[in-house]
Amino acid sequence: MQPFRRLILGRRLASDETQHTKVSNFVGLSVFSSDALSSVAYATQEIMASLSSNLHGVAGVSLAAAAAALYGMSIPVALGIAGLLVILGIGYRQTVMAYPGGGGAYIVAKENLGELAAQTAGAALLTDYILTVAASVSSGVAAITSALPSLGEHNVLITILAICFIAVLNLRGVKESGAFFAVPTYGFVFLIMVMLATGVVRAVLMGGPTPVMVHDSVRHATHLGSFAMVWIFMRAFSAGCTALTGVEAISNGVTAFREPAARNAAKTMVWMIALLGVMFLGITFLASKLGVVYMHSADASQVAETLLSKLSKAIYGDVTHGLPKLMYYLTQGFTFAVLVVAANTAYADFPRLAALHATDGFLPKQLTSQGDRLVFSNGILILTFVSCLLVWVCHANTDLLLPLYALGVFIGFTVSQTGMVMHWVNRKATEPNWLFKAILNGIGATAAGIVMIDIGVTKFVHGAWIIVVLVPTLVIIFFRIHRHYIRIRSLLASSRTEEVYPRKNRVVVLVSRIHRGTLEAIRYAKAIADRGQVEALTIDFPDAHGHPSAEWERLNADWHRYCEGIPLRVVMSEFRKTVEPILAEVDRMAKAEPEITITVILPEFVTDNWWGHLLHNQTALRLKAYLYTRPKVVVISIPYHLDPHVI
Template sequence: MVGKFKRLLIGRPMKSAEIEGEKLNKLKALAVLSSDALSSVAYGTEQILIVLMAAGFTALWYSVPISLGVLGLLLILILSYRQTIFAYPTGGGAYIVAKNNLGVHTGLLAGGSLLVDYILTVAVSSSAGTDAITSAFPSLHDHRVLISLTMILFLTIMNLRGITESASVLALPVYLFVVSIFVLIISGVVKYFTGGVHAAVPEMSTTVSNISLFLILKAFSSGCSALTGVEAVSNAIPNFKKPAERNAAATLVMMGTILGAMFIGISLLAYWYGIAPSEKETVVSQIANATFGRGFIYYFIQGVTALILFLAANTAYSAFPLLAFMLAKDKFMPRMFMVRGDRLGFSNGIINLGVLSALLVIVFNGDTENLIPLYALGVFIPFTLSQLGMMVRWIKLKPSGWLGRFIVNTIGMLTTLTISLIFVFTKFSQIWMVFFFLPFVIFIFIQTKRHYENTADQLRIDLARDKPLIKGNTIVVPIAGITQVVKQSLGYAKSVTDNVVAVYVGFNDEEIERMEKKWEEWDPGVRLIVLRSSYRSIIRPLIKFVDTVEWKTAETDHITVLIPQFITKHWWQHILHNQTSLLLRAYLFNRKDVVIATVPYHLNK
């Protein structure tokens, strides 16, 4: 039943040889990996305007040069990550760049920041999409957590079905959003230049004395939230069809071009239309309303905008499992993140991402607004470290034309570092936890690797000298009575060795006498040892007896505790049985020289 339901949800298992068919072409990759970056058009300009409104309506003129500054930083990031793609074609992005050029701990800082950022991306995107829905349908506001969780579940299942299938389903809404925004921009520009818009637009001369450099920098850093997700392509190079690095680089350039055109278009229209941010209506909604009125096109744009905010989380579903794979490959995360699932995706990474982001939504009750600064800072820390790592790489290798690349990375590093510092100084009350959480994540990474290295040291053998130690075997069979399962267990034990003892724990003389009499009558050819328990405990006398046997036979025999256990026909019946055997097994796991074995006996009713 469970197997059939699993097949229904995620489809048939795929052979390892089919993995090439799961690779993405440029158009599908653009939809899967750029949904986070492209969706930021819906709120990037608005974040700039919200900060500038602190200086009054006339300060909104500065949204244009600030947007151009964001566009310049986007260009630098695109050029930088394009260089990263060709320098590190195996993927990993900021983690690999920082680890190889700045040291392991710096690489872990970049990798940990990105992993946390991807979790926040899913939580924030699902909540933002839910807010768009509840704004249109206020009656659903009380169900926002359920709506967010449903969307996370949908994306998790879609990605478990395989990256190609999820790309095919999710490409349509992503491209609909791109087309609708370009229709909005072109229509808005035409309407503005044909005199269809009459708005009070602030001019430069009225704003110079009303705004500080600090406020401009704060607005710039807020606008840079539009750059989240830019690094996803460089992390996910293994998902591309061959030649992977060329296809990834082309996809990155396409994403940057589309994102830049949409962002500057929305910013210009917001300025030309004299739009101020409002708690009741988004900037994109105001532009669409002013351009088309509240007709079909307006509601279509609002609908696909809400949808893309949901689907922004899908970028994280593509990048998180691959980054977790890279970290697991270097032994900084559990090996389970290296395992491909039935549909050839890194299903453990996908499931963990879905669960952790769902927990965030539940903890914050669907209101993740306070996570946005942490979410943005989690992007700019890897941005800065990646740029710095590439700077070090150019200085070390000095390839042909390296100076120009070095300058690009230097400008990018200084800009992203400045933005990170602005976030720290202006929103410390919201992001202070990162200074405790990231060191803790890095500590977990280091402890995980140390454990794997210690385990490898203890398991490693010398092929020339280390041979199996041949010893005898003493088998102890705990029993609660004379049953079919005991008969089967004793038969198996005697097939392995003649040194078999059955152990029974009794609570009073009457029980013990009855058991000894029945055993003598049955005569299975196995010695019965009876232990009296004055305190009605079964586990403690058994453990004490096993310790005694272990001490006496440690040099000559292996000690095996063979636990009889019957398997019920229905899963729910299992909770009615075998509790003592489970406890005994749990206690014996801590004994270094004791082998634990189970003989199952299957019930038919």
């Protein structure tokens, strides 16, 4: 088992090798920015789908023509989102410089706004990271099924396998996964830039394809009132804000960069903002110029052809042969790769954030332990399981996953930027430019808050209500866990002052039959207590006439030869139960002599193979689980290792 583990995960890393896991700016961009950069594959698509849905039911025209009537609005929507991107980028760059030890929303909120704000931001981001994995990888598989429709019926299986592949790479460590992920990230950026350049040449300089013609009745139908147009714009804007998911990832992972970590992380963030803005605006402009539209599939179990696939075909022309075919399939292939890689952003941040929660006592402490490769293995495994479950429930359909996607991250944006405002206010005595910096973060907080409300309102019935319910629920669970840890610590601390009195010890050896393990248990019992305080106990199932069983008769007949003076007592179980009569007997003894400690000894034999454990000792496991809850009861297992040739 260990050689296979080392083959998959690599050699173990010592704690003093942490520095060797740091990443360069080049690798860091692929590790922490792949989520944000890959979002251009579906952000414009969501804008178009939102605009298309506003004209369903227009009589006498096709849905494509109806969508074309409003697709011109996608340009101002995209410009607004790009402006918000710049605002958030500036705000988070300040966060990176102010918190070189990692300044995600959780840390910023905890230091400046208190625990409630910190747990709210943490719950929103943890939820968003799970959705990042499910939605991003599902979008990547949709890119493949758009190019190869025959794979469409296997999209759920392909998505789950891809998630498991990313999980294994992350179990190997951030540096190793980042180096591997650099190829699809930079390959995707290069191919998108080539596609955009080609599209601009065709659409602007050469005239390009003829846009979709709009029916007159549709033009008339688009003359809507001002409130309706504002509502349509808000819906499209909230849908397109999926382009901004992942912007905060670098601020969470500052410590993963090489020194000077903060400066390198800030430089990487600037490159991420620039690349994301250019690709997002370029795709939206060309989709609008060339009349490429997208509509959600009517069947939730079916995945429609992606907008990026349609745009590639519109730009490259006939993709059935030659260079256009090569460029189309390369674009779709790298889109699949980068969207799968984008899940790595969540894998980089989810375990770290969960470990921060656990360190503060708001999640189980097991999430703080690092595995052989200096990664938070438990967090990675939990993220994998939950995201795979979500993919299976939603049929790997991005139309179902993406509406849930942006609300959580904008909660984090709002809390983080608000916390940064308080950060500068609290340091106004030592920071010369505190007011200017506070205003910048204040603008970011205001913008993110407005968008958060926009998403919550316009996407509420499309799935955002789940996040609205889930985040407060998680916060309540976090605080209940925290109170539990506080209570346990206080009880353990107060127990130090309790006087410890010597107690009598009564030892009970549980016996089912006589074997070597039973004899060793008896000898151990005699070693830890006086002979008068040791007895053996067995459970017997009487027959239909109430007489003892043949097994009891044999055990009783042989007992005097092996008992070494220890009395054997039998408890008849007329309902053929084993655990319950033992528990009842232990409770009776504790009630009769409350001043004693009862030690229950369980002889257990150990098999030489893993599957043998599934066939034996299950009653002992149940019994120990119940006895551990009894006060003043000690449970001791006496293992007896069987000769391998016996079984």
